[in-house]
Amino acid sequence: MRPLLNALTALVLLVGPFASHNLRAQSAQLQNAPGRRILNLNGSWNYIIDPYENGFYDYRREAFDQSKSGKGGYYDNQKPSSKQETELIEYDFDKSAALQVPGDWNSQDPKLLYYEGTIWYKKSFSLTPKPGKRYFLYFGAINYESHIYLNGKKLGMRKGGFTPIQYDITDRLSSTGDNFVIVKADNTRHADEVPTINTDWWNYGGITRDVFIAETPATYITDYKVQLAKNDPNTLAGYVQLSGEGKAGQTVTLNIAEAGIKKSLKTDAEGRATFAVPAKKLTRWSPQNPKLYPVSLTSGSDAVQDRIGFRTIQTKGTDILLNGKSTFLRGISIHDENPLIPGRARGEGDLRMLLTWAKELGCNYVRLAHYPHNEAMLKLADEMGLLVWAEVPVYWTIAWENPATYQNAETQLTDLISMGKNRASIVVWSVGNETPPSDPRLKFMTSLVKKARSLDDTRLISAALELHRDGSKITVDDPLGAELDLTSFNEYAGWYWGGKPSEITQYTFDIKYNKPVIISEFGGDALGGYHADADTRWSEEYQEALYQNQFKMLSGIAGLRGLTPWILTDFRATRRQHPVYQNGFNRKGLISNTGQKKKAFYTVQEYYRQMAQKYDGK
Structure with missing residues (x-):
């Protein structure tokens, strides 16, 4: 059954939703859609939890919206008539609980903390279409698979949890002005999706970014x-x-x-x-x-x-030239999550807080990992003067030989580049993170690199590569590196390997490419407020010593031109289960989940002050 579904998915991604029941392909994405005249649909949406997908399939597991009538699903928003005794309606959106949009469902209801499956959302709104105008329904992001309906008619299906979704709804709006939109959101993980089934961040479900209707002329x-x-x-x-x-x-x-x-x-x-x-x-x-x-x-x-x-960005040998001048990228990695309030970042206030912390750290650069971030984040980076590495969630072990998986990844990359191409802050498009070398993987990733270059030839292309160790020698020789503008790789000496922090300065690097080197991840966990000596894991002193010795070790790389340590703040990760030190958090943040700056924060801040003096004269 799955191969057939994969083939259908590839068709959907290539040419839009299949055509039954007057489904429509997505409209060409409006550039800077939030800057249009809009009707904001954020706020309270009624929802129904549907783990068995009763609102989508009949008892024989056949989709209602693929039936001859196209009726019977929750998207009908059916109401009892005067003949109530003869009708069986087992749902009622208007009497159901509500979730706030934008926002994930995991953080809004305790029983949904670990929920993976289908939830239906419903929002009523008033809009009478005007002659000579067009109207576009826009979702900033829905994780992961979404089916979208307006006034009981299906607009389409979309996979991908981090890029915008948009449909022309001009001819679907009610002439009376009374309208409703219903979304089936399903965050179930699958091995052949992008990202794949195994990630190291929280699988937030739901409508996680802004929703609005944009108005344009004909x-x-x-x-x-x-x-x-x-x-x-x-x-x-x-x-x-x-x-x-x-x-x-x-x-x-x-x-x-x-x-x-x-x-x-x-x-x-x-x-x-x-x-x-x-x-x-x-x-x-x-x-x-x-x-x-x-x-x-x-x-x-x-x-x-x-x-x-x-601005201009290019490389020359091992130098990165910004506006023709050699620069050092003083960076930090960031997840799209507010550590102080459970859940996805909800708006500009959350995003500005994260970037303000990065500026305080001394950064001129941020890695927005491991997926496309909010368009508002990119505009804030423009405004605040932070260079950006923007990435798609080709993460760890993607299904390299599945055509539908590749097409999904390419679609997400295309959408990311479309959304960000006018943002001066973006200097790197990244096509993936820690993908293990193999021939199928090389073909997959090289195809993404070529696609990115065809869409935008004015920025650098990279990926966060893995490395190989032989004794005290670290080798970077991934064949994908030949296709990239930067030699970027993740290394965790002093945490996952390499002994104590004091022992990692023994390592030397053998890098096979004459390109600028960016260390796209390094670091270690510390529980904020836990103090011990520099050899005690989980302590702030251990993390501080790790960073001090990392800087000594990395200074031996002649072509080192940038860093994005992992990570700005502690973030939620289901994989991280130690009941004392983790408790559902990855603790590699330089800032704790209570907003406390750990000792390593000031170590990085001082190193970046020195790099700014060396490269910028301040």
């Missing part, structure tokens, strides 16, 4: 890219894409008033207009000066506003 700006051209830092290049009726032969105006740039463009038969204009006077974006320009795109009755920074 002919509208779908997409755009406004960035400096590759290998030509004095030219601003990109495109604008129109969709809808009459998209060909339209005038589009690009206006960056502060920089004195104004350009009128004509769309081709496909609604696309490309441009290349001089950009010598543009102030370059950098962590020291995160300059953002108001950018306006207009066409007919449509207008889109954005704030965009302009």
Whole structure:
């Protein structure tokens, strides 16, 4: 049965949901969708827990929405009629409990803490469609498999827990203005999905990011890219894409008033207009000066506003050049989770807190692991002057030889690049983390690298590789490294191997590539507030000594150009079960789950102060 499902999944991912019952493919993603005129659907949503999926399948395990009538599922939102005695309706959304959206279900109800399965969400809203307008239902993220229905009709199915989902609902809105949207969210893990069944973070379920309806004119700006051209830092290049009726032969105006740039463009038969204009006077974006320009795109009755920074990133030998100047990436890894309040980060306040801590640590760089983070996080990084490594959840042991698994990974990578391509902060697209070498894996990962380069040739491509040890010699010789712009790898000397922190300085590195080296993970656990000597695991002193000796060990790498230690804050992880030291948390954070800075925080802060002095002169 599973091979057939995999084949169907590949078809869905390639061409959109299968066509029965008037299902529709996702609309082309609106660039900067939150910046549109929107109707916010965040807030209280009624929900029904459905571990047996009674609201989706009949008693013979046949899907209601694939039946001849397309009726019978919870998505009908059925209500008793006056002939109540003859009707059997075994659910009622309006009398059911509520969850807050955005938000995971695990942290909102104790009985859902470890729940993996289906939950149905329902939200009623008022919206009367206006003539000459189009409407798009937008979900920032739903984990993991979602089936979405509007007014009892299925819009489509989507897999992937971290990238936006969007449908054109213009012709599905009620003329009376009374509407309801129902979502079947299923966070069940499967070995052939992305990520796979085994991860080291909490499998939060539900509608975890913003939900809204965006309004546009009938002919509208779908997409755009406004960035400096590759290998030509004095030219601003990109495109604008129109969709809808009459998209060909339209005038589009690009206006960056502060920089004195104004350009009128004509769309081709496909609604696309490309441009290349001089950009010598543009102030370059950098962590020291995160300059953002108001950018306006207009066409007919449509207008889109954005704030965009302009910078170059490239490598030369073992150097990383930001705006032509060698830089050291003083980084930290971050999960999309607020350690102080259980659950996924819920909005800008949570995200700003995390990035403010990173700035206090002395960072100019963050690794947003191990999946696409909230679009708001990328905009905050632009604003606050933090370079970004952005990643897809190709994590550990993916089903390398399954075509549907690859297509899923490529779709998530495509969506991530589409969402982030105008963010100056993003300098690295990462195609995966700690994937064990094999021929099928190399083919899979190399294909992702090629896809990323085809979508965006202005940023660096990397992955967090594994290493190999032989005595005191550490070798980095993964064949995937030849395809990447950076030699990035994870190492846990002093924690998972290598003896005590005081013993790890014996290790030397043999790195086979003449490329900048980024240590994408290292570190060890410490329970905040637990103190002992430097040889006692779980103590703050052990973690502090580990970092001190890591910096000594890593100083022997001539091409070292950046670090993202693991990790900024303690985070929840089902795998971490020690009842005293872990209790459901990975304790590698430099900040505890109560917001306490551990001793190692100040060790990293001092090292980064020295690196800033060396590279930035401050």
